[in-house]
Amino acid sequence: MNTQWFEFTKQIKSYYKKDFVPLHEPTFHGKELEYVTDCIETGWVSSVGAYVTRFEKDLAHFTGVKRAVAVMNGTAALHIALKVAGVQANEEVFMPALTFIATANATSYIGAVPHFVDVSEKTLGIDPKKLEAHILAIGDVKNDKLFNKETGRVIRAVVPMHTFGHPVELEELQLVCEKYHLVLVEDAAESLGSYYKGKHTGGFGKVSAVSFNGNKIITTGGGGAILTDDDELANYAKHITTTAKVPHRWEYEHDEIGYNYRLPNINAALGCAQLEKMPQFIEQKRTLTGFYEELVAPLEGVTLFKEPENTTSNYWLQTLILDDTLERDEVLEFLNDNGVMSRPIWTPMHYLKPFIECPRADLSTIEDLEKKVINIPSTPLKI
Incomplete structure (x- = not known):
């Protein structure tokens, strides 16, 4: 991974003020x-x-x-x-x-x-x-x-x-x-x-x-x-x-x-x-999305997933979409090794033993996305 990725992990740890940043933690600052x-x-x-x-x-x-x-x-x-x-x-x-x-x-x-x-x-x-x-x-x-x-x-x-x-x-x-x-x-x-x-x-x-x-x-x-x-x-x-x-x-x-x-x-x-x-959590989530939007911009082959048209999302988990120039597991290994907890999307249901015989449509989009989707730290911070 190039120096831009090292800077990416450095900035995330600085944002959260932690040497290891979990994917999503509960936030308690109310009653x-x-x-x-x-x-x-x-x-x-x-x-x-x-x-x-x-x-x-x-x-x-x-x-x-x-x-x-x-x-x-x-x-x-x-x-x-x-x-x-x-x-x-x-x-x-x-x-x-x-x-x-x-x-x-x-x-x-x-x-x-x-x-x-x-x-x-x-x-x-x-x-x-x-x-x-x-x-x-x-x-x-x-x-x-x-x-x-x-x-x-x-x-x-x-x-x-x-x-x-x-x-x-x-x-x-x-x-x-x-x-x-x-x-x-x-x-x-x-x-x-x-x-x-x-x-x-x-x-x-x-x-x-x-x-x-x-x-x-x-x-x-x-x-x-x-x-x-x-x-x-x-x-x-x-x-x-x-x-x-x-x-x-x-x-x-x-x-x-x-x-x-x-x-x-x-x-x-x-x-x-x-x-x-909840109103504060949503505001904090959307602030985090803005932070990641700027942070992801210099990275080649990466897109930050944004809310679809006609929607307002809670941005529960921040999501990166990789293109074909990047190997998902290499990115996951690098991020986790450098203190930024990240994970892939779920294993598609039709690959799992209990559901492998279930009826299905063509699932080509899902099978493609499985190779490209990564979630990165998404805990809301106090503004």
């Missing part, structure tokens, strides 16, 4: 300690407490949806989102092969089958045009249902994932879903604080899922939430994530198979404090 201490002192630390209710209300308000249901992690949120959206065992679900494994895992928990489709280079998420072309090639609409002619299974839903916080072309995907009788379920795990044409991600699908893992833009330690504008779906989601227990002063009656997925109050307290700082 986190105050709220968590309140939970401990009052004894309300588990899955019942005022902070759970407050966090759900604050989150719904922030994202512009009617209801939010807090759960223990983003994978659980997506599992329940798919279930309440009507996805059933032995049905197929369109999703990008370029995603974190949770998207495919959550689908599999239901007994449904991931069906992998390609992405757009301009969003890194599902390409609506390619999706429709694939549907025309393998799909057959009968009785208001889309069938896969090759497998005979119903294709029930589309799950776009907003990669690194960058919104996909949601309106175009909505049109595809309406045309082919598909349910839109957003995997908004990475996109809290991101907007498509002025509307928050997670508000376009029938139901959506958000993550608050320790590396997300805000964290509850571990946690997630289901978002929806449908009160009935929200009530059902809350019921089955609390073991499907029928409310009663003392009886233990459960009316169906449920899940012990509720977010503890102590985690929700952390989330309340973090959510209060």
Whole structure:
């Protein structure tokens, strides 16, 4: 690597004032300690407490949806989102092969089958045009249902994932879903604080899922939430994530198979404090993007990925796109050896053993991007 790359790592370490810069750390400079201490002192630390209710209300308000249901992690949120959206065992679900494994895992928990489709280079998420072309090639609409002619299974839903916080072309995907009788379920795990044409991600699908893992833009330690504008779906989601227990002063009656997925109050307290700082986090993220834009400019063969047209991204993870003159693993080795933690994009789902036999479209864009995408340190700093 040339001297420009050494200068690149030097400037990043100077920006963060660290000899080793992690990829993404949680940032606590609000009322986190105050709220968590309140939970401990009052004894309300588990899955019942005022902070759970407050966090759900604050989150719904922030994202512009009617209801939010807090759960223990983003994978659980997506599992329940798919279930309440009507996805059933032995049905197929369109999703990008370029995603974190949770998207495919959550689908599999239901007994449904991931069906992998390609992405757009301009969003890194599902390409609506390619999706429709694939549907025309393998799909057959009968009785208001889309069938896969090759497998005979119903294709029930589309799950776009907003990669690194960058919104996909949601309106175009909505049109595809309406045309082919598909349910839109957003995997908004990475996109809290991101907007498509002025509307928050997670508000376009029938139901959506958000993550608050320790590396997300805000964290509850571990946690997630289901978002929806449908009160009935929200009530059902809350019921089955609390073991499907029928409310009663003392009886233990459960009316169906449920899940012990509720977010503890102590985690929700952390989330309340973090959510209060979201405007600052977004501002800090966008400042960081400006810093990287200047820093990347002299590097040959490198482009900083920027938010797609018609979107406002949270820039959860800063992303470099390499051209064919650079070897991804050589760049990763250099950055990590020089104190700048960096990682590649996820291994595409169709390469992984559990999903290698799943149906798929042409995935040439994903297979090309896997060789080119690198994430670099993205922790927001106080301005």
